[in-house]
Amino acid sequence: MPRLNISLRAGKSEAYRQAILDSLYRAMRDALTVPEDDQFMTITEHDASNFRHGTAFGVARSEDLVYIQIIVFDTRTPDQKKAFFRRATDLLGEHPGIRPEDVFINIVEAAKENWSVGHGLAQFA
Structure with a gap:
C-alpha cells in the first residue's frame, strides 16, 4: 500500500507526467511486490521560485529534477529498497x-497500524 508524492517544476506535458x-x-x-492496481500517487508541480535544489553529495542536478517520496509499510528489506531505487531510476530514464x-x-x-485506506478503519492493524 505505498503512497507516492512526486514533486517537479511546472511546465512538463501531461504525457511526461503520466510517464x-x-x-x-x-x-x-x-521491486516492492506491490499488488496490481495499488496506485496511490500524486504529482505536485512548482514554479521555479518555489523549487530549489543544490549539488550536495556531488550530484549535478538540472531543472528536470524530480523529488519522489514513497511511504510504505515498515516491512521492506534494504535489498528491496535498493532494488526500487535502481528500477525506478532505470525506468524513468527510459520513459x-x-x-x-x-x-x-x-x-x-x-x-x-498507522494506515487507514478508507471507511475510517485501520485495515492493517
Missing part, C-alpha cells in the same frame, strides 16, 4: 527520459 506515474508504478510492482542525476528518492516507513 513518471507509469514508470514508478512499474518499479513498485517489480520519460529523466537523467539518473535528476531522480531524488526517499522512502518513509510507517507501521501497518
Whole structure:
C-alpha cells in the first residue's frame, strides 16, 4: 500500500507526467511486490521560485529534477529498497527520459497500524 508524492517544476506535458506515474508504478510492482492496481500517487508541480535544489553529495542536478517520496509499510528489506531505487531510476530514464542525476528518492516507513485506506478503519492493524 505505498503512497507516492512526486514533486517537479511546472511546465512538463501531461504525457511526461503520466510517464513518471507509469514508470514508478512499474518499479513498485517489480521491486516492492506491490499488488496490481495499488496506485496511490500524486504529482505536485512548482514554479521555479518555489523549487530549489543544490549539488550536495556531488550530484549535478538540472531543472528536470524530480523529488519522489514513497511511504510504505515498515516491512521492506534494504535489498528491496535498493532494488526500487535502481528500477525506478532505470525506468524513468527510459520513459520519460529523466537523467539518473535528476531522480531524488526517499522512502518513509510507517507501521501497518498507522494506515487507514478508507471507511475510517485501520485495515492493517
